[in-house]
Amino acid sequence: MIKARVTVTLKNGVLDPQGKAIEGALSGLGFQGVGHVRQGKVFDIELEGTDRNAAEANLKDMCERLLANTVIENYTLALD
Amino acid sequence: MIKARVTVTLKNGVLDPQGKAIEGALSGLGFQGVGHVRQGKVFDIELEGTDRNAAEANLKDMCERLLANTVIENYTLALD
Amino acid sequence: MKSAVVQLPGLNRDRDMIDALTKISGQAPVTVWQTETSIPDVDLIVIPGGFSYGDYLRCGAIAARMPVMQAIRDKAEKGVKVLGVCNGFQILVETGLLPGALMRNTSLRFVCKEVLLEVVNADTAFTRAYEEGQVIRCPVAHHDGNYFVDEETLASMQDNRQIVFRYAAGTNPNGSLSDIAGVINTAGNVLGMMPHPENLIEAAHGGLDGRGIFASALDVIVA
C-alpha cells in the first residue's frame, strides 16, 4: 500500500477570507509579527498497490478531477 | 522572515465525514484501489524575525490556542 | 429575570434571539459586544446563532477566544445560566465550557429543515417546562452540527445526564453521535444545542414548541 499526501492551496491573488480571519484572530490573541496567513487543505490517501509511478499519475488525475479546484487552487503531491 | 507550514489533521478514531465523502466520490469517478482518505488543513504562515526556535515555540502556542482543536485534531510544524 | 445576548461580528440570529427573549419575558435583553470584558448582572446569557468571524478556521473557534468569552466563563463559573444555540453551541464547545466537538454534517451540506427533538432530561434549568421523553418540533439550520465526543466522555455524560436533547424518530440531520442535539455541563447551568427554538415561539412560526426552553430559563410560566 502507498500512502500519499495531497496538499491543496489557493493560487496567489485569490482572496482567502479564512486566512485573513486567522491573521486577525492571531493578532487579537497577542501574537506579534504575524504576516500573511493562507489556509489550504491536505488529503491523506491510501492507495492499493506498490507502483509509485502509477500511483502518482492516479493522484494527479484525482486532483485535477476532484480534489483541487484548479480554477483557484494549486496542488502538490508527496508519496510516503 | 520565516515561512512556516502548520498541518492539522484529525486524530485517529475521529469520524471524518469529508474524508468519507471523498472516498465515495473517488470511487464514483472510477478510481480503483482507494483506501482510507482523511482530510486536514494546512496554514502557511509568515513570521517576522529569524530566530527559528522562537518561531517554533510561537507556532506551537498558536496551534494549541487557536489553529488546532486538540479535542479532535493533531498538528505538525514545518519551517522553511 | 434579566437576560443578555452576545453580539459578535458574523452572528446573524441575534435579532431572532432578542425578539424571542423579549416576546417571552416581556423584557428586552441587554446586548454585549465582542470587546466587552464584563457582563452586566443578568440571570441568563445567550450566545445566538450565525457565523461568528465567518466561521473561518473552525466554527466558533475565533469567537471562543475573544475577550468577551472570558467574561462569560467567569459568569458561568459563578452559576449564571448560559445558553448557546447553533453557533453559540459551537462556541461553547470551543471554549471548553461544554465537552465534545461539532463537525461537518455527514451530508457535507448545509441543512435547514424542521426536526423532532426528544427531551431526554427535563430536569434542568432549561427544560423544566417540558416532560421527560416529550417530543417537540424544532427547526435546524447549520453546516456543522455533527456532534462528536470520545466514548469515555460520552459514558460519563450519560451518567451525569448531560444529554438534554436528542434528534427523535430518525430525524438526525447531521450524523451526530448518539443523535445528540443538545448537551449541558455537569453543573447544570450551561446548555448548548444545535436546533433553533427561537424560530418556533409564536403563531406566525407555526408552533410554540421552542418557548419552553426560554420560559424555563427565564422562570416564566408557559402559556
Place this chain on the structure above:
Amino acid sequence: MNIRNSIEITPELVASHGLKPDEYQRILDLIGREPTFTELGIFSAMWNEHCSYKSSKKWLRTLPIKGPRVIQGPGENAGVVDIDDGDCVVFKMESHNHPSYIEPYQGAATGVGGILRDVFTMGARPIAAMNALRFGAPDHPKTKHLVSGVVAGVGGYGNSFGVPTVGGEVEFDERYNGNILVNAFAAGLAKSDAIFYSKAEGVGLPVVYLGAKTGRDGVGGATMASAEFDESIEEKRPTVQVGDPFTEKCLLEACLELMKTGAVIAIQDMGAAGLTCSAVEMGAKGDLGIELDLDKVPVREERMSAYEMMLSESQERMLMVLRPEKEDEAKAIFVKWGLDFAIVGKTTDDLRFRILHQGEEVANLPIKELGDEAPEYDRPWIAGNGKSPLPASEVAEPQDYNVALLKLVGSPNQASRRWVWEQYDTFIQGNSLQRPGGDAGVVRVDGHPTKALAFSSDVTPRYVEADPVEGGKQAVAECWRNISATGAEPLAATDNLNFGNPEKPEIMGQLVGAIQGIGEACRALDFPIVSGNVSLYNETNGIAILPTPTIAGVGLLPDWSKMARIGDMRDGDVLIMIGT
C-alpha cells in the same frame, strides 16, 4: 504582473477590450486624443453590454415603470416600492451566469453577495432572497458539478449573511449545457424617508472607500460577461472573485449604522468594474466631476497598476460621498466592524473623471459622456419563426395513465426541489410565513402586526422560444398568479432578461418580443417593472440558451392571518378549478 499605463494602444488591444472599431472611433472623437491604457480599460468597462445596456436600452424604455406605489424605478441600485405606513420594499434581480459557469461555488456566491449589496446600499435591511437557476441536461457531464457548486454557493453566501431564501426555480435543459443561468433576487425593507441614492451632491466633498480591500479579482470580468464563450474560455480564466459573506454581513451592519448618523450624501456599491462604474455613476448623476487618488485605495496585493485598480471586481466594497463634519463618527463605525474606511478622492465642479496614481494623472475623461455617450444600438431583429402549436392529435395517448403520471412528477423538471432549498436557511429572521415549496414565499414585515410580503420568480423559456411575446406575457402572468395565490396583492416586479447573442437578428427578435410581451402584461396588470438586469451573449459555439426572461415579483398582504397556502387539505375537501 505590473501593467503600465504607457502600453501602446493597438487595434488588437482595443478588440480584446470588447470594443468595436467604430466604438473606438467614438472614443477618439469624444476625447480628441488617443486614450491611455487605463482610460481604455475605463471605456471598455463603461461601454460593454453589461454596464451600458447598449443593445437593450431602446427596448427597455418601453416597459412600464411607473405606478402609484413606485418610489424609485429602474436606474438605481434597486427599485423601491411603497408598502404603506412609511415602509417600503427595495428589490432587484441580477445575473451571475458566466462567473458561475467558470467557478460555480464562488460565481453563485458572489452573485448573491452583489444583489444583497444592491439592496442594502439603498438603506434597506435584506429580508428575503430567491434564486432562479437553469442548468444543462441532467446527464450532461458538467451538470452535476455545476448544480452542486451553484446551490452550495447560493446557500453558503446567503446563509452566512443571514437572509432567508424563500423561493426560486431550478430547471434543466440541454440548451443550457454551455451556459448555465444563475439569477439572484433580493428584497429589503426600509423607511420611505430614509432611502439612499447614488447621486453625488456638493463640490469638494470627500469620496470614501468602504469595505474590503482591492485585489486583482475579476479584472476584465465585466468585459467577459459581455462576450460570447468559445472553447478557449477554460484557458482565459480570469482571476476569480471569491466571496466573503462575513465581510458583507459586517458591511451591512456598518452601512446601516452609518446611514443613521446622517453622514451619507450618496452611496453606491462596487459591482462589475467596481471603482470605475461606481465613481462615474455617482459623479455623472450629480453633474459633478470626481477625482480619485489610487494611492489611497486599500489594496490586498502588491504593485497593483491603476488599470487593475480601476477594473478590479473585488467584492464587498462601496463608495460614498461623505458629509465632512461626520468623518470621525463614520470612521469609528467602520473600525468597529473591522472594515476599511479611506478617503480616496473628492467631488469637483469640472465634470471630469480624473485618476491619480503615484503622482501621475493616468486618466482624465469627461464624466458625463462616459455614461451618456455610450453607444446605443438599434440592432436588426426579426420576429421569430416561432414553433407552431403541437396538435393534440399528434401526441399518442399514454397506455397507462398511472405510469405517465409517475414519469411526469418524477421528471427532473417536475420533481420536488426540496433537495435544493433544504440547503438554504429559510427560517432565519423569524419572519418566514411560507417557505419554499408553495406558490410564493411569504415574509412578515418586521415590526408590523399584520403586514406581509409575497415573492415569486417565474418564466417558462420554451414558451418564450415558441412565441416571445406570448412567452413574455406568460412569465409575468405566472408570477402574478403565484403571488395572488397567497392572497397578496401583486405590487411590482423586477426582470432578468437572459438571451443569446443580440447581434443575431433572430435572438434580437426574441429579446424584442419578450420585452414587448412583458410590457403588455405588466401594463394590463398594473405591475410595473422597477428594476432589472440584462444578460446577453449566453451562447457557446453558436448555440444559444433558451430565451429566459425571468420575472420576479413582490406582493403585499395587509393581513397575513388571512393568507392562503397549498397544503392543509383534509379528507373530503372540495377541489375547485378556476380560470380558463
